[in-house]
Each structure stands twice: as C-alpha cells, then as structure tokens.
Amino acid sequence: MLDALVERGPPTPADGRATYFEPFLGGGALFFQLGWPGRAVLNDLNAELIATFEVVRDRVQPLIERLGERHQRYLDGDEEGRKQLFYEVRAERPSDPVEVAARMIFLNKTCFNGLYRVNRKGEFNVPHGRYKKPAILDCETLMAASRALQDVELAHQDFEDACEPAQAGDFVYLDPPFSPMSKTASFTSYTADGFGREDQVRLKTLVDRLSERGVHVMVSNSPQELIYGLYQGSEHFQQYCVEALQARRMINSRGDRRGGIKELVITNYPTPPGLERAPQSTK
Ligand SMILES: C[S@@+](CC[C@H](N)C(=O)[O-])C[C@H]1O[C@@H](n2cnc3c(N)ncnc32)[C@H](O)[C@@H]1O
Secondary structure (H helix, E strand, O other), X not given: OHHHHHHOOOOOOOOOOOOEEEOOOOOOHHHHHHOOOOOEEEEOOOHHHHHHHHHHHHOHHHHHHHHHHHHHHHHHOOHXXXXXXXXXXHHOOOOOHHHHHHHHHHHHHHEHHHOOOEOOOXXXXXXXXXXOOOOOOOHHHHHHHHHHHOOOEEEOOOHHHHHOOOOOOOEEEEOOOOOOOOOOOOOOOOOOOOOOHHHHHHHHHHHHHHHHOOOEEEEEEOXXXXXXXXXXXXXXXXXXXXXXXXXXXXXXXXXXXXXXXXXXXXXXXXXXXXXXOXXXXXX
C-alpha cells in the first residue's frame, strides 16, 4: 500500500526546495517511506503523539533507557504481571516528555492489536493485548526515526491550520481518520472529538483551496459514497483523480476482515500512466 502511494507521488521530483506537509501524522508511515529531501512539517491533533515524536527527535537516548526498563519488567512478568503492568501504565498521567513518550510507545506495543482509541474524555481505552514478545524497545527503529526527524518541524493543531503555509509546488499528504465502513465498525476515535461528515467536507474544501494555490495534494480516504460524491461530484475542480486501491489494513479484530479493504487515493494531479491498478469503481 505504501509503495502504491509513493508511486502516486507528485509529478515534479522533489528538488530539495518543496516542503512536505503531513497534517494527520499518526505513525507517519509515508513520511518515513518517502525520505523527503527538503523541508518537512508534520502535524497531528494528538498532543501526546507529537510530544512523543519530539522526544524521539531530541531525546532518543533517555527514551531508550526508560523503554528498556519497561521492556525488561514486562517480559519478566507472568501473564497476570504483564496485565497488571499494562493497566498501571495506562492509568499514569505523566507530564515529563520522556515519560509521556515511553508510556505511549509501551501502550502501543502491548495493547490489543496496536490500536489507538480514546474515549470522550480523551483517555486511551484500548485493552491489554496478547503478544508473546512485543518489541517494546526497538533501538534500531528508534534511532533511524530520530535521524529522519532531525530537521523536521512538528506541530499539533487542526489540519486546516497546519496547511496554511503550504505554497505552490509543495506536497501535502492527507490521511484523515477513516469513516466507519459499517454500522458496527467503531474505529474512528483517534481523538476525543472524532472525525465526522463535517470534517470530511472541511477537508475537501481545504483540498480545493490548496489546489487553487498550486499545491500538490494526495488524500487517502475510505471508499464511501460521501467521499466519492465530494470529490467526483466536485464542480470546483475537474482535475481530481479518484482511484480505488486494495489496502491491507491490519487493524481489525476479525482476521477475515483484515485484507482487501479498498482505499481511495485522490490526487489533484494526474498519476503516472502504466501503474498497476485495481478495476476502477465509479461508486
Ligand atoms: C488515519 S490516522 C493517520 C495515519 C498515518 N498516516 C500513519 O501512517 O499512521 C489519522 C490521524 O489524524 C489525527 N487527527 C484526527 N483529527 C485531526 C484533526 N482535526 N487535525 C489533525 N489531525 C487529526 C489523529 O490523531 C490520527 O493520528
């Protein structure tokens, strides 16, 4: 999936002058895959997530030490001990940035399916997972991430504000929380406020504004009528390319629902011809 996104990157090669914006950062998978040579601005509304990225960028050694302690204590515990440690850490409300980052990474590695979900109060509420040997401390990955982040600007604000400085030639990749695919699916609560229909409309209007300014935009989204309608029915811009891709999203409690979900990729520039494409769907 990531390769498919990289192949559909903007038409002009990054020459070191254009800025890369990723306003819905999450784990930043595309940023790390792209290896963008120029300036990069990464943003997420989740303040703890951005604090964690800042610690990975600026204080990776103390983070590694703290995670190492937690890693050892977790692996030394029996099933009950591990569970107890997980809920102990989940209940913590640290203010020291290294502790915030260590808690976030620990919970991400030991919770159910690596899911991130919060309740209405913004409290992380995913239960304990059942990994035998979770990689709570992965030094190599942390060090590589730290190097990649050295000159990166990090911010936590709403996606619209984060895109304000984007200029002609810059590249903005937007990967908003997906709308639920069924009435029972509830994987939308990355933040206490959720991401609903109005936010999707706000996002589309932002894409129009960025397009008018000559900014290259790529959006990942769920293949829903609302999203097709917003972009394909757009009077404003005829140039949107809307393509359905096969995605492999690992986060689903039912194994049979994990593979093959289609993901929409929308660009405001033509994607290169000759790419391997899934059959086009019009709705
Ligand atoms: C689908 S995830 C991004 C996944 C990411 N591309 C990755 O590789 O992991 C969506 C992210 O958007 C963030 N988010 C939700 N609402 C937002 C908003 N209004 N402005 C900025 N970020 C927001 C969430 O905190 C979450 O991290």
